[in-house]
Amino acid sequence: METKYILDENDLPRQWYNIQADLPVPLSPSYNPQTKEPIGPEDLAPIFASELIRQEVSTERYIDIPSEVRDILTLWRPSPLYRARRLEKLLKTPAKIFYKYEGVSPPGSHKPNTAIAQAYYNMKDGIERIATETGAGQWGSSLAFATQLFDMECKVYMVRGSYDQKPYRKMMMQCWGAECIASPSKETNAGRAMLEKDPDTSGSLGMAISEAVEDAASHANTNYSLGSVLNHVCLHQSVIGLETLEQLKMAGEETADVVIGCAGGGSNFAGLAFPFMRERIAGRMPDCQFIATEPSACPTLTKGLYAYDFGDVSGYTPIMQMYTLGHGFVPPSIHAGGLRYHGMAPLVSILHHEGLIDAVSCHQNEVFAAAVAFCRSEGIIVAPESAHAIKTVMDVAEECRRTGEEKTIVFNCSGHGHFDLSSYEAYFAGALPDYEYPADLIAASLKDLPKIQ
Amino acid sequence: METKYILDENDLPRQWYNIQADLPVPLSPSYNPQTKEPIGPEDLAPIFASELIRQEVSTERYIDIPSEVRDILTLWRPSPLYRARRLEKLLKTPAKIFYKYEGVSPPGSHKPNTAIAQAYYNMKDGIERIATETGAGQWGSSLAFATQLFDMECKVYMVRGSYDQKPYRKMMMQCWGAECIASPSKETNAGRAMLEKDPDTSGSLGMAISEAVEDAASHANTNYSLGSVLNHVCLHQSVIGLETLEQLKMAGEETADVVIGCAGGGSNFAGLAFPFMRERIAGRMPDCQFIATEPSACPTLTKGLYAYDFGDVSGYTPIMQMYTLGHGFVPPSIHAGGLRYHGMAPLVSILHHEGLIDAVSCHQNEVFAAAVAFCRSEGIIVAPESAHAIKTVMDVAEECRRTGEEKTIVFNCSGHGHFDLSSYEAYFAGALPDYEYPADLIAASLKDLPKIQ
CATH class of the missing domain: 3.40.50.1100 (Rossmann fold)
Incomplete structure (x- = not known):
């Protein structure tokens, strides 16, 4: 029984499955937050790796997993x-x-399944640093783990409520060489504006995303990485x-x-x-x-x-x-x-x-x-x-x-x-x-x- | 590569290996702490399960692992x-x-490998409660996990230094239904004597063992369990x-x-x-x-x-x-x-x-x-x-x-x-x-x- x-480990999948190939109706386009026009790859290029942008809109049913990514996934998969x-x-x-x-x-958690892939594609594009947000800390530690393995830097904006509840998550990120701070922080315009509005806020993923996106857009050789939501x-x-x-x-x-x-x-x-x-x-x-x-x-x-x-x-x-x-x-x-x-x-x-x-x-x-x-x-x-x-x-x-x-x-x-x-x-x-x-x-x-x- | x-899981060993069969020289007997006479099974019976006493002195090279123990070990082994x-x-x-x-x-950790076996043999002997000590907390949580699966109670004396350093270990034991207190405690004669000698002691495994042994010897239907050292x-x-x-x-x-x-x-x-x-x-x-x-x-x-x-x-x-x-x-x-x-x-x-x-x-x-x-x-x-x-x-x-x-x-x-x-x-x-x-x-x-x- x-x-x-x-x-x-040889049975680890060699391709990802992309449900965009099988949707009953196609996804609507996304829109540029400023112009309100449908976005193209050029809108995402400042903060995302090229292959990730391609995957975001791909309708191929199966997409190859790079061997460098599979190699790391086999540490636990x-x-x-x-x-x-x-x-x-x-x-x-x-x-x-x-x-x-x-x-x-x-x-x-499951989060490193994508953290490894995202770190890899960013490394291939010559990116040396990634900024991200984290809620409970699962995503932040996963990206810290992944960037460490590809020798990149990592900055994590952690939702204040979780940051205070879970101090060990921050230490875990430090073990993997990443810097983790509570969000909203005073390090970004977005964070400062939120703190001005409510100095005692426990934060939210939505707030922390704003800070990480701003960080990526305003630092050289830095991209942004999201641990969920995206295709x-x-x-x-x-x-x-x-x-x-x-x-x-x-x-x-x-x-x-x-x-x-x-x-x-x-x-x-x-x-x-x-x-x-x-x-x-x-x-x-x-x-x-x-x-x-x-x-x-x-x-x-x-x-x-x-x-x-x-x-x-x-x-x-x-x-x-x-x-x-x-x-x-x-x-x-x-x-x-x-x-x-x-x-x-x-x-x-x-x-x-x-x-x-x-x-x-x-x-x-x-x-x-x-x-x-x-x-x-x-x-x-x-x-x-x-x-x-x-x-x-x-x-x-x-x-x-x-x-x-x-x-x-x-x-x-x-x-x-x-x-x-x-x-x-x-x-x-x-x-x-x-x-x-x-x-x-x-x-x-x-x-x-x-x-x- | x-x-x-x-x-x-079918390759989980069906027998334990007992190195007492292969020692270059046999182990010396152990001695009763009061009488200083070599101990026999009757000295250990008040706090140990009968099969564990038998295993302690066995020189059989291989000893069968009960199927109930193997069943639980396959949760992770x-x-x-x-x-x-x-x-x-x-x-x-x-x-x-x-x-x-x-x-x-x-x-x-490795500790549940023996915690499961010890809880099982105690359950077979009709024991309803086990007392133990723990240092870093690995053993205490393992015995809490094991006793829970066999529907027994568990009391853990945790070395004060670790208890203060690692609050999550205590909560983990609580999740598995065990009670964990800092050692030395005021609940045993041994603990009270140690606190009298040094109220600020950070404790030690040796102190916590004294408390757990006393607890087992002084409670009905309670045995003692040790997470290391013994054969x-x-x-x-x-x-x-x-x-x-x-x-x-x-x-x-x-x-x-x-x-x-x-x-x-x-x-x-x-x-x-x-x-x-x-x-x-x-x-x-x-x-x-x-x-x-x-x-x-x-x-x-x-x-x-x-x-x-x-x-x-x-x-x-x-x-x-x-x-x-x-x-x-x-x-x-x-x-x-x-x-x-x-x-x-x-x-x-x-x-x-x-x-x-x-x-x-x-x-x-x-x-x-x-x-x-x-x-x-x-x-x-x-x-x-x-x-x-x-x-x-x-x-x-x-x-x-x-x-x-x-x-x-x-x-x-x-x-x-x-x-x-x-x-x-x-x-x-x-x-x-x-x-x-x-x-x-x-x-x-x-x-x-x-x-x-």
Whole structure:
């Protein structure tokens, strides 16, 4: 009775899967934030590597993974797929629960899948320094790890709330040679303006993106790097789902019935789900259901608008069509820092809009209850972000107990929670607030969407 | 060009290897701390499970691993063996460096290899609660993890110095349902006596052992569990070396030239080394060298006596023949908390005494320099304990660069350093002291060894 399914490192995918080849309707163009004209490669060239710009708009179904990138990915990939037999037993469910565990990477999450690729392409373009933002710290540490391996510098603007909650993340980045400061900071115009408006702000991903973009645009030989949302990020994360499809075959499963992931910017969800979506669209898994789980405090897919909006607070990024709560929305300071983003990957957004992806939201305390059940059955202490997926998995598995359905559930366990233990402590102490859906704040920020002609 | 060597979970060893079958001279008996008579099973029965007592004195070469234990070990085992190609390149060495990575276990080190077995045998004996001590926290979290999976309670006495340095370890134990308090505590007679003597003591493993043994002896249905030193612990850890031998074959290596591990109580070193020692003793790897690395601040093998001593400060444990700095020796508060033990596993001790194991010691700053070189080349942030092994590996590999020897070096990378990042921060800040060999303290404590008739 197998517990985990392990691929050989030679089975690491040689190509990424690009869902832009299979969309039911094509993505709308993005727009220049100043001119409001559709953007071309020249708009992105000042801060992105050329190959990443090409990938951003590519509609090729498969794109080769460079051997230098594969070499590094094999430090931890292929990642294991587990059958959660102990969780199944705890839930007394007839469902089969599988999880892909991305916490085995050195930084502890799925994020280095794209960090390595992005650092590589920037290095190929002669870039010597990358600026970025990070929420919970998973992305910042991943880019620190990646740039270190390619001998580049890295500057990370970390959302203040997480920076204060998770001091170890900053030290981890320092171990990999990166500089990490709290955002908003006094080092950028955008940061200074935000601090002037609210000196006590806990920050947000949208604010930190503004600072990192400004840093990249104003420093020589520096590019910007984003850890989620963009099409090329979802592309790089597709290794997760591609491996999982092979591993399910090892487990004797030809199809999945439900594919689940948490969604902040959307990339870990996309990474697992898109290769399965390809199977659904191609008619090989016609009944496969997809569920993205988000926090009730930041309910982008479940309460947001499908509209054009900036990716950041200050309006420096291209205007993209996506689900959004408004670029000015500052979510309450929940512990799943990686899910505190006002927008959603355009690729996840369009598939939700087309009815191919469902979305649910949950509160902190029920999420941590799920996390504790998971760590006490499967043994792994997960990140609060990943615990959102587990909450939905448990709901689906409990529904199966009631109906008797033997569904095959697959979810992305996107990262470990070794740097999130203070949030577990707060949960045990009964000190975690469950924020109501911040309807007023969202309504206010949605009034301020940019206009596209 | 492979980076890592992964065994299938069906290749997890079905038997532990017991080096007591192959010792050049047999172990001396241990003695009852009160009567000073050789101990028998009845002396250990009040606090140890019956099968563990049997294993402690067994001279069978192979002992079956129960299927319930194997089932849980497969949550993370077999663990990967890596070829450290990036470190080799950094060092410009012709040596081949391999490392077994035990940090993939949920608690983050090799410790659950024995915690699972110990919890299982105690559960089989009807025990409902286990008391233990922990230094750096690796052992305490491992036993918390293990007892949780067998539905038992767990109480952990954590050395005060580490308790204060690593608050996340305590929270981790709480996630797995265990109670963790700082030692010396006011909850035991031993602890109260130590606090009376020195209210500001940073504690030691020897003190914490006294408290846990007293707790077990004075609570109903409670046993004691030790995470290192004892023969049955070294036995359970042999899965590390047994797997590594198979994985080296996958890598095309028939022999190892140097086997390296850090040594505190000796169990991670023994786990890797003993199956290789079997090969050496059987004449299949006649030239294989073994090196144990310890901190200069607690130089048990390099500066201690081979003598009879207690395993704890208060003299509650059996008197064992081992290398010791004296049971009253309190090491300086270095960051490698798992290596702050006055004694050494009797099995490691006898093999060192017989000239089969070499030992070296190093200072904190050179150890952290090695850890940073490792994390910046191989990507993994290691525990300060494991970094001691890396320092020796780098020394041997650099010697190979000078001599041109293409040695095959294998070391045990026993755990990750996710909860040790404050010590990295102290290193970067230049705030880590390099303690001189505490000769006076050791000489004083060696005057107080127990007398055996």
